[in-house]
Every structure is written in C-alpha cells, then in structure tokens.
Amino acid sequence: MPLVSTASIVDAARASGVGAPAFNVLHLETAEALVAASERAGVPLILQISENCVRYHGGLLPLLRATQALAEQSRTGISVHLDHITGGGLVREGVEAGVRSVMIDASALPYEENVAATAELTAWCHSRQVYVEAELGEVGGKDGVHAPGARTDPEEACAFVGATEVDALAVAVGSSHAMRERTAVLDKELIRELRERLPVPLVLHGSSGVPDEELRAAVAAGMTKINISTHLVSVFTGEVRRILGERPELVDSRKYAGPAREAVSREAERLLGVLGTASP
Numbered sequence: 001m002p003l004v005s006t007a008s009i010v011d012a013a014r015a016s017g018v019g020a021p022a023f024n025v026l027h028l029e030t031a032e033a034l035v036a037a038s039e040r041a042g043v044p045l046i047l048q049i050s051e052n053c054v055r056y057h058g059g060l061l062p063l064l065r066a067t068q069a070l071a072e073q074s075r076t077g078i079s080v081h082l083d084h085i086t087g088g089g090l091v092r093e094g095v096e097a098g099v100r101s102v103m104i105d106a107s108a109l110p111y112e113e114n115v116a117a118t119a120e121l122t123a124w125c126h127s128r129q130v131y132v133e134a135e136l137g138e139v140g141g142k143d144g145v146h147a148p149g150a151r152t153d154p155e156e157a158c159a160f161v162g163a164t165e166v167d168a169l170a171v172a173v174g175s176s177h178a179m180r181e182r183t184a185v186l187d188k189e190l191i192r193e194l195r196e197r198l199p200v201p202l203v204l205h206g207s208s209g210v211p212d213e214e215l216r217a218a219v220a221a222g223m224t225k226i227n228i229s230t231h232l233v234s235v236f237t238g239e240v241r242r243i244l245g246e247r248p249e250l251v252d253s254r255k256y257a258g259p260a261r262e263a264v265s266r267e268a269e270r271l272l273g274v275l276g277t278a279s280p
Helices: 006-016 028-041 051-057 061-073 088-096 111-126 154-164 188-197 212-221 230-246 254-274
Strands: 020-024 045-050 078-085 101-104 131-135 168-170 202-204 223-228
Touching: 006 020, 006 045, 006 078, 006 223, 020 028, 020 078, 020 230, 020 254, 028 045, 028 061, 028 230, 028 254, 045 051, 045 061, 051 061, 051 078, 061 078, 078 088, 088 101, 088 111, 101 111, 111 131, 111 154, 154 168, 154 188, 168 223, 188 202, 188 212, 212 223, 212 254, 223 230, 230 254
Parallel strands: 020 045, 020 223, 045 078, 078 101, 101 131, 131 168, 168 202, 202 223
Antiparallel strands: none
C-alpha cells in the first residue's frame, strides 16, 4: 500500500492512548526486519533514518529509496521519517525525495537560536505539508550531553511549541540516548504535566534504555511516539556474535545476517505489544 503519514500514526496512537512505534533503520536488514514485524502484528510503524545513518551510508538516497520501497509493499501502513537532522540541506533533500516527516534537531544551540532555526525550517516544511518533530534542549546521553537527570521545563516547552509551531516535541523525562541496559526510570508526573499543557504529541527519545514496565507507564501517562534504536541494534549484534561463536568457519554473511534480521523482527514485534499497538 502507499506510504502513510507519520502524522496519521501518531495522531491515531494519541487518540487511542497507545504508543506510536518509531524504530530506526541502520541498513536494509533492519528495514526488512521491522516491516516484517509490522505485518505479523498487523499494526502500522514509523521507520526512521537518522543523520548518523545517512553519514554511515555516504548519502541519503540509496537507503531511503530501499526503505520507501519496502514500506510501499507493506500491507499494514508504514511511514518513513528522518530522525535527528541538524542541517537544512538534508531536510530539503529528504523532502524532495518524498519524505513527509522530519525531526529537526537544533537542540545543541542556545534556546533562542534553537527557536529561530527550528521555526524557519518548520515553516519551510509546513509549506510543503511536511510533519515536523523537534527537541527542546538536549536529551541526555548522546555525544556527551546532559545526564539522564535532565528535565524539560513545561513553561519553556509551551513557549517553544508556540514560537516554532512544531507538530510534535521530544522531551527530556529521564531517558538517555544509546543506553545498553534497560534501567531508566522515567518522570511520569512530568510526562502527565507536559501532556496536559502541550497541544502537540510528546516523543520519547532514548527509549532503548527504558524497561517494558516503564514504557507502559510512560504511554499511560501521556507519551505518544516512542523511538527505539540501540536496543534493536544490540539484538542484531548479539545474534551475529552467537552464530559466529558457534560456527566460526562461516563466510557467507547471509548465514548470520539472516538470523540476526529475524531476531530483530521478533523483538520489534514484542515491543509493539508492550506499546499497546498489538497483542503482547
């Protein structure tokens, strides 16, 4: 079926009180795994391509085209979203290539500069019917920024959304990017306050470090879009290590990448149940 919009997935999840799953693509194997999980669960999914991933592949279009093709073949409804994009050039390239939702990340800038940069790109995106997510202040853990104790100030968040007119906001509530252990404890009271005060859906970055029960509680408190990357990367790598440890003679990468792809798919399907979008 044709690509669906990120807005439709997020808005439906928010209205139903469930999580909108947003899983990152690193390469074709993960894209295939995630689409398969979506189809087995019978629920829509947001596939995300980050700026770091674009850099790894040496450009956006090859992986984007492959991901879009997989999404268009799905029967469940898949959107393709650009994640943590810091420059306007890559935003424009993605939009010209058919992407209809982006996360503009100017969070490393001082507040006023973040507002100005985000507002300018948001206006450009909105004039082309592109959905925009942004981040107020840096979510902990990525590239040595704030500790997991960082928290979004509700007053500042309201002002930021009003000034930039973004469609969704990533907030700091106790998660941290790139965590390898699922030990984060989230500030559910802050999530509830932000949900009540902000007119846009809340996005949880760094969800890989959040255990199942905390993810469920975060969604119940008002978190909507749930971004997961590192946890699924760890599942892939762990399966590759297991197979090569048992069969060090293997040369054909399909013999270990294929099972790793399936392991990611099964874990992604399980997480769809945790988020409330599919039966656990």
